Amino acid sequence: MDSLESYLFIGLVLFCFGLYAVMTRRNGVAVLMGIELILNAANLNLVAFNRFGGLSEQLPGQVFALMVIVMAACEAAVALAIIINLYKTFQTIHIDEAREMRG
Numbered sequence: 001m002d003s004l005e006s007y008l009f010i011g012l013v014l015f016c017f018g019l020y021a022v023m024t025r026r027n028g029v030a031v032l033m034g035i036e037l038i039l040n041a042a043n044l045n046l047v048a049f050n051r052f053g054g055l056s057e058q059l060p061g062q063v064f065a066l067m068v069i070v071m072a073a074c075e076a077a078v079a080l081a082i083i084i085n086l087y088k089t090f091q092t093i094h095i096d097e098a099r100e101m102r103g
Helices: 004-024 028-052 060-090 095-101
Strands: none
Touching: 004 028, 028 060, 060 095
8 A cells, every 4th residue: 555546546535525525515614624625635645746756855745745734724714714704794604695795
Protein backbone atom coordinates (compact mmCIF):
# COMPACT_ATOMS: atom_id res chain seq x y z
CA MET A 1 0.00 0.00 0.00
CA ASP A 2 3.04 2.22 -0.14
CA SER A 3 2.77 3.50 -3.71
CA LEU A 4 1.90 6.80 -5.32
CA GLU A 5 -1.21 5.36 -6.91
CA SER A 6 -2.72 4.36 -3.56
CA TYR A 7 -2.22 7.86 -2.16
CA LEU A 8 -3.70 9.41 -5.29
CA PHE A 9 -6.70 7.09 -5.08
CA ILE A 10 -7.34 8.09 -1.46
CA GLY A 11 -6.97 11.74 -2.48
CA LEU A 12 -9.47 11.19 -5.30
CA VAL A 13 -11.98 9.63 -2.91
CA LEU A 14 -11.61 12.52 -0.46
CA PHE A 15 -11.99 15.03 -3.28
CA CYS A 16 -15.14 13.32 -4.59
CA PHE A 17 -16.71 13.21 -1.12
CA GLY A 18 -15.91 16.89 -0.63
CA LEU A 19 -17.27 17.85 -4.04
CA TYR A 20 -20.43 15.85 -3.37
CA ALA A 21 -20.90 17.62 -0.04
CA VAL A 22 -20.41 21.06 -1.58
CA MET A 23 -22.77 20.40 -4.47
CA THR A 24 -25.63 18.70 -2.59
CA ARG A 25 -25.75 20.30 0.85
CA ARG A 26 -27.64 23.47 1.68
CA ASN A 27 -26.39 23.70 5.23
CA GLY A 28 -23.53 26.19 5.52
CA VAL A 29 -21.52 24.08 7.96
CA ALA A 30 -21.80 20.98 5.74
CA VAL A 31 -20.56 23.00 2.76
CA LEU A 32 -17.57 24.15 4.83
CA MET A 33 -16.81 20.55 5.75
CA GLY A 34 -16.89 19.64 2.06
CA ILE A 35 -14.43 22.41 1.25
CA GLU A 36 -12.14 21.16 4.00
CA LEU A 37 -12.25 17.66 2.50
CA ILE A 38 -11.27 19.07 -0.89
CA LEU A 39 -8.35 20.95 0.64
CA ASN A 40 -7.23 17.85 2.56
CA ALA A 41 -7.27 15.85 -0.68
CA ALA A 42 -5.01 18.47 -2.26
CA ASN A 43 -2.69 18.31 0.75
CA LEU A 44 -2.46 14.53 0.50
CA ASN A 45 -1.54 14.79 -3.17
CA LEU A 46 1.09 17.46 -2.50
CA VAL A 47 2.80 15.39 0.17
CA ALA A 48 2.55 12.16 -1.87
CA PHE A 49 4.10 13.78 -4.95
CA ASN A 50 6.84 15.21 -2.77
CA ARG A 51 7.59 11.82 -1.25
CA PHE A 52 7.54 9.82 -4.46
CA GLY A 53 8.89 12.55 -6.73
CA GLY A 54 12.48 12.21 -5.59
CA LEU A 55 12.57 15.53 -3.77
CA SER A 56 12.87 14.16 -0.27
CA GLU A 57 15.93 16.33 0.48
CA GLN A 58 13.85 19.43 -0.16
CA LEU A 59 10.43 19.92 1.36
CA PRO A 60 8.33 21.84 -1.18
CA GLY A 61 5.32 19.51 -0.86
CA GLN A 62 5.22 19.83 2.90
CA VAL A 63 5.67 23.60 2.73
CA PHE A 64 2.82 23.96 0.26
CA ALA A 65 0.66 21.64 2.38
CA LEU A 66 1.36 23.80 5.42
CA MET A 67 0.36 26.89 3.43
CA VAL A 68 -2.89 25.19 2.40
CA ILE A 69 -3.62 24.32 6.04
CA VAL A 70 -3.07 27.96 7.09
CA MET A 71 -5.27 29.16 4.23
CA ALA A 72 -7.98 26.65 5.20
CA ALA A 73 -7.95 27.87 8.80
CA CYS A 74 -8.37 31.47 7.64
CA GLU A 75 -11.15 30.43 5.25
CA ALA A 76 -12.95 28.56 8.00
CA ALA A 77 -12.78 31.55 10.37
CA VAL A 78 -14.19 33.97 7.78
CA ALA A 79 -16.84 31.53 6.58
CA LEU A 80 -18.00 30.76 10.11
CA ALA A 81 -18.32 34.49 10.79
CA ILE A 82 -20.50 34.80 7.69
CA ILE A 83 -22.63 31.83 8.76
CA ILE A 84 -23.06 33.29 12.26
CA ASN A 85 -24.16 36.59 10.71
CA LEU A 86 -26.56 34.70 8.45
CA TYR A 87 -28.01 32.91 11.48
CA LYS A 88 -28.41 36.15 13.44
CA THR A 89 -30.22 37.77 10.53
CA PHE A 90 -32.47 34.95 9.27
CA GLN A 91 -32.45 32.36 12.11
CA THR A 92 -31.21 29.71 9.65
CA ILE A 93 -27.89 28.48 8.31
CA HIS A 94 -29.16 27.39 4.90
CA ILE A 95 -27.09 29.02 2.20
CA ASP A 96 -30.10 29.54 -0.08
CA GLU A 97 -31.28 32.26 2.30
CA ALA A 98 -28.13 34.30 1.59
CA ARG A 99 -29.66 35.55 -1.66
CA GLU A 100 -31.91 37.80 0.39
CA MET A 101 -28.92 39.53 2.02
CA ARG A 102 -28.31 41.63 -1.09
CA GLY A 103 -29.10 45.16 -0.46
